[in-house]
Amino acid sequence: MAIINGTAAGDNLFIPSGRTGDTLNGLAGGDNVVGLTGAGGNTLNAGDGDDSLFGYQNDTLTGGAGFDQFELSGVKLPNAPNIITDFNPVEDGIQVDLPLSSKASDVTIKQSGSDTIVSFGITPLAIVKNTLVSAFITDTTNNLYNLYTIFNAPIPVPPVALTPLVDFKKDPAKYMASIRDYDGNNLGGASSWKLLGDADIQGDGDLESILVNPETGRFASVGAVNGDIDFSKYGLNGDTRVVGIYIDPTLINKPENVGGPFDSQTRFQSDLKNDNLKLLAAGDYDKDGFQDLYFKLGDGSAVLRALMFKDGNIQYANYQSKSDLTAFMTTNGVSSSVWGGWI
Structure with missing residues (x-):
């Protein structure tokens, strides 16, 4: 299990290809913390700053302080949902971008105890801990929302290792x-x-x-x-x-x-x-x-x-x-x- 730490500046951190059980720590600064390159089951900690976290499957995402964006992206549906530990509905957003998704209604939310489950159809994408469904705003018409679907958004890619x-x-x-x-x-x-x-x-x-x-x-x-x-x-x-x-x-x-x-x-x-x-x-x-x-x-x-x-x-x-x-x-x-x- 590897632990990869960022710096006080803005960093692009990636789980190594095919890995599971690893941890990314963005620390301070506006970071891109990306689990899509791994095999799932990794921990993404963004730290302080306005960050973007890209979960794959069964990843644990913690934004930390600041305005954070939790990205549920990838080329296929996850085998197990990601866990978002500290979603702040006032400051943070959750973005769904899947090739299978063609309309906002493909994405649903429902209450499960004290948590909210974000799903694509019947497939859970993420469990948002300690958050009520009523905290989510999906009114994109007036540009007031913290859960939305976007199509073909750019995703950070790791630098090429030669x-x-x-x-x-x-x-x-x-x-x-x-x-x-x-x-x-x-x-x-x-x-x-x-x-x-x-x-x-x-x-x-x-x-x-x-x-x-x-x-x-x-x-x-x-x-x-x-x-x-x-x-x-x-x-x-x-x-x-x-x-x-x-x-x-x-x-x-x-x-x-x-x-x-x-x-x-x-x-x-x-x-x-x-x-x-x-x-x-x-x-x-x-x-x-x-x-x-x-x-x-x-x-x-x-x-x-x-x-x-x-x-x-x-x-x-x-x-x-x-x-x-x-x-x-x-x-x-x-x-x-x-x-x-x-x-």
Whole structure:
């Protein structure tokens, strides 16, 4: 459990990614105290000053002295309500901003003993301690309110923490806890990543580090700009992510074979889990505008061609025997000096 303290000035404090049980103390000054970056169950203490507190789920929010704004925001509904300990209806406000919310009536309040529960539909967002429903004012027409719904309000984001590529290459597993898939999911297995080498999987002239994970059966690319890695670049136009999985295009009309021995995705993941792949190279060998990322099987019996999208995610993959590889490269006019030693 970490305790992160601010200063006497205005601070931007964030729960570290995926953490629970941590505490943020804003101390004095006008602070942004943000729990959205954590996993919930954290404590947000703003301290003195006019502050904004951003709860995620099951967070405990205490504004302290001053005019404070309690923000109930996020990309999804919480699994458990946040606790607001010291709401002052004269000075403070509660703001609800959820993508699912489209009108003020989506947000309701009801009494529960001495507390008020703020909900979205039937899902509790926050328990406001020692506060009566009658203390809430929702008359936005006359600009007199302390509970309101706002749409797409800006939310503070943590500063980008960059990882030097030279440090990453020395011990990749030390940093791979930060890797995410395209949708931002942490797939686990941080200590099991193995660096195979570098290849240009986007065709932009920049090399990405290629890693495999026998524990999860996935592979990843890690890119760097000016010698630094930004692990937040996993989405659109990013190049640092756990590469996705795909549906074998040869089985679209043969659903009964999905997951079987003729499914290249299943075989690919099996080889990843068995640590049976070695990185060869990448290039647009068939000149279709997309990079072909090649791996070699451990026994040297075949190669694996992964056809990549422009953003570095995978389209599909197929295995090639020596004769398949020869036919593919010869047809596309690629010199055997490039691939002749692969099998």
